[in-house]
Amino acid sequence: MEAAVDETLLRSLTPAVIGILVRRGADFAAAEDAVQESLLEALRVWPENPPRDPKPWLVKVAWRKFIDATRADASRRRREERLEAEPSPGAGAALDDTLQLYFLCAHPSLTPASAVALTLRAVGGLTTRQIAEAYLVPETTMGQRISRAKRTVADVRFDQTGDVATVVRVLYLVFNEGYSGDVDLAAEAIRLTRQLATLSDHPEVAGLLALMLLHHARRPARKRADGSLVPLAEQDRSRWDTGLIAEGVEILQRALARDQVGEFQAQAAIAALHADAQRAEETDWVQIVEWYDELVRVTDSPIARLNRAVAVGEADGARAGLAALARLDPSLPRYTAVAAYLHDRDGDPVTAARLYAQAALVAPNLAERDHLNRQAARINATARR
Template sequence: MDEALLRSLTPSVLTILVRRGADFAAAEDAVQDALVEAVRVWPTDPPRDAKGWLVTVAWRKFLDQVRADSARRRREDLVDEEPAPGSAPDVDDTLQLYFLCAHPSLTPSSAVALTLRAVGGLTTRQIAQAYLVPEATMAQRISRAKRTVSGIRFDQPGDVATVLRVLYLVFNEGYSGDVDLAAEAIRLTRQLAATIDHPEVAGLLALMLLHHARRASRTAPDGSLVPLAEQDRGRWDTASIAEGVRILQAALARDRLGEFQAQAAVAALHADALSAEETDWVQIVEWYDELARLTDSPIVRLNRAVAVGEADGPRAGLAALAALDDSLPRYTAAAAYLHERAGDLPTAARLYAEAAQKAPDLAERDYLTRQAARLNTRHRHRH
C-alpha cells in the first residue's frame, strides 16, 4: 500500500466532492471512508486510476450519508446526479483547500489540525500523537473546525499569507509521535509551491529546507540542545542547503521581498559559513533590519540585538536589547549571552538561571541551567 500516494491524492479528491456540492464536513468524512476502503482493497486489487477510484468511492460514501439522513432533503437532488465512474478531472484545486483550511474564522491550532487532516491526509490519531493530546480531544477540535468552514464556498480569493503562517506553525511543531511534522510541512509547502507561483511560498520552502538541514546537529546523543555556534557543521544536509539557497535566490530575483524570504536569507548566511567564526553577522543585521521593516516584530528586534552583539560587540548588542520590552520570550537568555560576551560573568550566570525558569521546554531549561552552572564555576575559580 502506497501511503504517500493516498496522502498526496487526498486534497484533490476532497476538493472535487466539495465542488460537486458536498459540504466540507460531509465530504471530508466520505474521503476518509474511501481511504479506509482503499487500504482494504488496493493491496489485492489495485486500481488503474487511483484518483478516479477514490473520487468514485468517496462520492458514493457521501451519497450514502445523504440517503441515510432525512434531514438533508435539500441535497436529495444530488442523488440523481451521480457522475458515471471513470477518470477524475485533471484539475488541481488544492490551493482552494489550503485557503479553506487557513480560513480566518479558525483559530491557529484548529487551522493547523484541519490542514494536516484535509490537505495532509493524516489520521486524527496521528495528529493527536503529534500534538501530545488525547485522540478524543483532537477529534473534537477537527470536528469544530470542519463545522466552521462547512458553509464557506470556494468562490472567494484566499489569503496566501495566512496559508503560509499555518504551514510555518506545522513546521515549528517539529517531531513527536509517529509523524514528522517538519517533514510533513516541507511536503505540503512543496505541494503549494507547485500549485501557486508566489515568491513568499518559495521563501517559506527555502526557509524550511535551510532550517531542516541542520536538524541532525541540534541535539547531542543524550538529547541535550546544541546551540548553533557549537553544532557539527559536517552533519548538516548540504543537499537541502543547496536546494534552499537555489530556491531563495530565484525568489529574491523577483524583487518582491517578504518576511519568509528575509528569514531564509538569514538562515542561508548561517548555512554558508564554514564555521561560527566566519558567519557574516554584518549582512545578518542588514537582513534583520529588512525583517523589522516588513514585520515590526519585537521578536525580530530581539534577534537583531543578538546579531548586533556579534557584528559590533556585546555592548552594542546590550544597547539594542535595552530598547526592547524585557518580558519578551527569550529576552533574559539573550541578555545573559551578551553579558557573558562582555565579560560580566556574575550577571550572565544570574540571568541564565532566570531564563531557565522561563524556558518553554525541558531541553531549553536544562541547557540554560547548565550555562548558569558553568559560569558560576568559572567565576568561583577566578576568585
C-alpha cells in the first residue's frame, strides 16, 4: 500500500532547501524553480519509495535540477559540480537562510500582491496553480506575477538585513485572504507565522501570531449553514476554539510583557478582550476603546479610527459613536455600514435601513453584501408591522 505524502512537511522544508541552493551559488529565481521541481518529483516518487530523511533528498534532487538547467554553461557547470560535493550547511545556517528568505519575499520593492504570491511560492512551497486557485485568477496570470517578482529581487543580496514589519504585513495579508480553492490560506498563514516565530523573537511576530490564533478560533461560528455571515455579537461562543484562544492569549501576554507595543499586539489585545467575554453583553468595551486609542497612536490608521467609533458606540452609547464617526472621511471602506449600525443602535430605523442598503451596493464580497441587505430587510419588515 502506498504511503501518503505529507505535503505540509514538504512545504515546511521549502525555504531551507532554497536557502541551501542559494548558498551553493544558485541565484534565487533558479533555486526556487529547481526546488519546485524537486517538490513535484517528491510527490511522484515518495508514495512508493519514501526517503529516510526528506530534507537531504530534496536538496540533492533540487541541486541536480538546477545543474541540469544550467549545464549549457561549461564554466558554470564545472563550478557547480565542484560545489556538489560540499556538505550542506548546518541547522543554524538553514534557519538563517529561512529567515532571509522571508525578508527577500517581502522586499519593499515588491507590490503587496507580488510579495504575497512570492511568499506563498518560495516560503510556503505552494505551486503556482494552488496560489492562482486561492486568489481566483488564471494560472498564467499568477505565473507572470511570480516571475516578475522573482526578477525584481534577482539582484538583492541574500544576506541583506530585512524588515520584520514588512514580513508580518505580508503574512497578515495572506491570513486575511481566508479560504478559497484547495488551499486554506488562513491556516497556511498561521503555519508560516509559527515558523517565523521560531526564527525571530520580535514582539510583533508574536503579536501577529496571537492575533491570527484568536481570530481563527472564532472561525467555526462565523457563518451559518447557508454561508451567510454571523455578526460577532450573535455568534455561538461555545463553538469558539478555546485551545487556540488560550494559546493566543499566552503568546500575547509574553509579547506585551516586553513593553514594545506595536500594531499587531494592539489588535490581538482587542481580539483577546472579545474572546474573554462569555456573552456579547459582557464585553469590556471600555478597555477595547483604550486599546483602539493605542492602536491609533501606533498606526494613525483611518480604519483603526473607524473601528474605534464602533467601540465608542458600544462603550458610551450610539450618539457618542456617531460623533466619533462624524470626524472621519465618509469615503473610508465600510464607513456607511458602520453609520448604519450606529443609527440602528440609536433608534433611527429609517436612516439605518437606507444606509444598510447603500453599504450593500459597495460591499467587498457577496457574503457581506448579503448580510447588509438582510439588515436592511429586517428593519423594513419591522417598520411595516
